[in-house]
Amino acid sequence: MNLSRKGLSISPSATLAIDSKAKKLKAEGIDVVGFGAGEPDFDTPVHIKQAAIAAIEAGFTKYTPASGTMTLKEAICAKFKKDNGLDYAPANIVISNGAKHSLVNVFQAICNPGDEVIIPAPFWVSYPEMVKLADGVPVIVYTTEEQGFKFTVDQIRQAVTAKTKAIILNSPSNPTGMVYTREELAELAELAVEKGFYVVSDEIYEKLIYDGKTHVSIASINEKIKAQTIIVNGVSKTYAMTGWRIGYTASTPEIAKIMSNVQSHATSNPNSIAQKAAEAAISGPQDMVATMVAAFASRRDYMVKRINSMPGLSCVNPNGAFYVMMNISQLMGKELAGLKIQSSDDFANVLLEKANVALVPGSGFGIDTHVRLSYATSQENITKGLDRIEQFLKQG
Known part of the structure; x- marks a missing residue:
């Protein structure tokens, strides 16, 4: 029987796909640093959770x-x-x-x-x-x-x-x-x-x-x-x-x-x-928003500086959200870990498999010369992940 042509034309989410692959590796006991899905690493503020609990208790x-x-x-x-x-x-x-x-x-x-x-x-x-x-x-x-x-x-x-x-x-x-x-x-x-x-x-x-x-x-x-x-x-x-x-x-x-x-x-x-x-x-209170923004700004500054210091990589300074688009165009056509990099998907896959770092290929965003990194994760993870990327590129 024929299935929906419209349904068959829909591509899966690139961000969720890479996140799913990274979680699978983590479940296998592999230490993966994830720069994938755009999700703040902060907990929901207490007063918001209390409002939900009160709603439940009130029926x-x-x-x-x-x-x-x-x-x-x-x-x-x-x-x-x-x-x-x-x-x-x-x-x-x-x-x-x-x-x-x-x-x-x-x-x-x-x-x-x-x-x-x-x-x-x-x-x-x-x-x-x-x-x-x-x-x-x-x-x-x-x-x-x-x-x-x-x-x-x-x-x-x-x-x-x-x-x-x-x-x-x-x-x-x-x-x-x-x-x-x-x-x-x-x-x-x-x-x-x-x-x-x-x-x-x-x-x-x-x-x-x-x-x-x-x-x-x-x-x-x-x-x-x-x-x-x-x-x-x-x-x-x-x-x-x-x-x-x-x-x-x-x-x-x-x-x-x-x-x-x-x-x-x-x-x-x-x-x-x-x-x-x-x-x-x-x-309710909005003070937690300012705390998050300050943390994101600090992480962004660190990430941008590190990326722009690595040979073959660069990025522009984003003014909002919590993502950096890393330019990998200088790596196109080069060989990394035995694989010739011909697309952002190639780079993302080899980085996940060989360096245990998950980021999102730009192909899903309409720009195959870049990959996306989220800094909605801890400073510790950002440092560890960027260290792995730098070491991986040095090894070639």
Whole structure:
């Protein structure tokens, strides 16, 4: 029997694949240093966990409305007002099972078969697959390290066609860590309004910014672009709550209604207990966020300095998130541990097998000359892992 052609066209997540392989080696007793999955190594703050325990003890374990509780929606609206200067009402908000689920809902809500979604590369590995799942067509716009991994508005203008439905904006970016300025966002907003396409703004890393940079939501530029922007955010990265699976969107009531309807049939409501925990995270003390950011900044500085000191490797300094894109182009065509390096996958595999270091090949992000390292791990692991990479390269 024939299986789904759409399903067969979907590639597995490159980040989760390398993480799974590394965990398998660890289970076999091998000491693997993992730079793979983007997950803060901090524990969820105590007051958030206590809110979840209180929810359980109070019997808050039943279904909630499909698009989330009113109290969490109100907390999210207050967050948007305080952090981003944006006015939203609960009717604009849909709460889902993580920001990834939110993104799937977005494309299900806005895409018709053949609609094009512009995706700047390097991109998060799931974006193109999510678009394809919604019968959309990913249109990749490639950026370079020389341009700071940022697209220009001229590049986007050239990619726009009569079929363009949206562009994905991810700032701070996974995997590059780049951050768009207000001026750059204003140029994109002007083009989006002129051409009439949506901006899907993935702002999951908004609080993880360094070097005095600030996060600007493109929806805050003006009311016209706000009406064409769908913001995606969540609690996983900011509050070390990856396993709690709470994400949310802010959009027009019309789009929110469609996403709510889709979700009601796909998953029903997000976890009731995790919603109470998310409410505590968003509305409660924020001091732990500053502690995390300071630690990430210190680890980033160390990682960037070490990488740029190794022959054959280099990287640019990311301003946000917790990733470094390591340039391995000088190693292409060379032989390491008996294997000729012809791709980022080759480099990642040989490094895992011979040096017991797990990182993510850039091929999944649309840039095969680089690999991604996450510094959302302890300084001890970072030092040990970079020591192994340096020693491995010296051995050739």
